[in-house]
Amino acid sequence: MNQTTHPHHKKRPLRKPPFVVIPAFLLLWLIGVATGEPARILEQAVQVCLSCIGIG
Numbered sequence: 001m002n003q004t005t006h007p008h009h010k011k012r013p014l015r016k017p018p019f020v021v022i023p024a025f026l027l028l029w030l031i032g033v034a035t036g037e038p039a040r041i042l043e044q045a046v047q048v049c050l051s052c053i054g055i056g
Helices: 017-034 037-052
Strands: none
Touching: 017 037
């Protein structure tokens, strides 16, 4: 029996939200990297860790 005529074979509709969410995420990620956010977050994390162990 051919797959196109098989009664249980249905084509699923294309989901559109991932095609909007993923590019939006990538754009925001690039903006964050370009403005130096990763270095700032790492600096804050080091300060928190140092204060937790009593050095900072």
